[in-house]
Amino acid sequence: MPFTHQNLLDAMDGVAMILDHELRIIGVGEPNWQRFLDENRPQAPSACNGSSASVLNRPVTQFIAGNAVRSTFAELFNSVLSGARPLVQIDYRCDAPNLRRDMRLSARPIQTGDEVRHLLYQSVMLSALQRPDIPLFGIPVADQEAEDILTLCAICARVAWPVGAPSGAREWIEPPEYYRRGGGEVSLISHGFCERCFARLQEDE
Numbered sequence: 432m433p434f435t436h437q438n439l440l441d442a443m444d445g446v447a448m449i450l451d452h453e454l455r456i457i458g459v460g461e462p463n464w465q466r467f468l469d470e471n472r473p474q475a476p477s478a479c480n481g482s483s484a485s486v487l488n489r490p491v492t493q494f495i496a497g498n499a500v501r502s503t504f505a506e507l508f509n510s511v512l513s514g515a516r517p518l519v520q521i522d523y524r525c526d527a528p529n530l531r532r533d534m535r536l537s538a539r540p541i542q543t544g545d546e547v548r549h550l551l552y553q554s555v556m557l558s559a560l561q562r563p564d565i566p567l568f569g570i571p572v573a574d575q576e577a578e579d580i581l582t583l584c585a586i587c588a589r590v591a592w593p594v595g596a597p598s599g600a601r602e603w604i605e606p607p608e609y610y611r612r613g614g615g616e617v618s619l620i621s622h623g624f625c626e627r628c629f630a631r632l633q634e635d636e
C-alpha cells in the first residue's frame with residue numbers, strides 16, 4: 432500500500448487535520464475524529480452528521496463557537512499562512528462537566544514549494560482530571576456575547592463576573608467561584624476571551 436498523507440494523519444496524536452488556504456478541512460485523522468466532535472458537541476453545527484467525510488471542504492472555523500473567538504482564531508491561522516507568524520500554539524481548557532481537560536492546539540505551515548498553502552492543525556490532550564461536576568461546562572454555547580449571557584473565556588475557562596457587567600467592570604473568576612458567589616443555572620453561555628488570554632494570543636511567537 433502506498434504511503435499517503437491520510438496514513439500520516441491517522442497515526443498522529445489527537446485531532447489532526449489539514450487545512451487549505453481558505454482554512455477548509457481537506458483531510459482528517461480518522462481514529463480521533465470522534466473525539467473532536469465530542470469536545471465540540473455544544474457548538475457543532477446540526478448539519479454535521481458526525482462522519483469525518485461530512486466535514487471535508489468546510490472551514491474549520493465553523494466548529495469554533497463565538498464570533499469573537501472564531502474571528503480571532505481565523506486571523507491567527509491566516510497569519511501562519513501568510514508567513515507573518517511561524518506557527519500558532521495555544522494551551523486551552525476544554526472541560527466536560529466532570530472532567531478538567533488541558534489541551535494544546537497548534538497550527539503549523541506545510542511548506543510546499545515557495546508558498547505556504549496548507550496548515551497542519553493539531554489538537555492534543557495534555558491532561559484530563561476527574562473532578563466534581565461543574566454544570567457550566569455542559570451548557571450550549573451561543574454565537575454572540577450578549578448582556579444577559581454568561582461569558583466563559585475560551586482559553587482559560589474563567590467566567591466573567593458579574594454576568595451582564597460592561598467589559599471594563601468585570602473580573603474573571605474560576606467556575607466554582609461563580610457558584611460560591613450565588614451564580615445561578617443558565618441555559619446558554621457565550622465564549623469570549625479574558626483580557627489576559629487575549630493579550631497572550633496577540634503576542635508574536
Ligand SMILES: [Zn+2]
Nearest residue numbers: 584587625628
Ligand atoms: Zn482567559
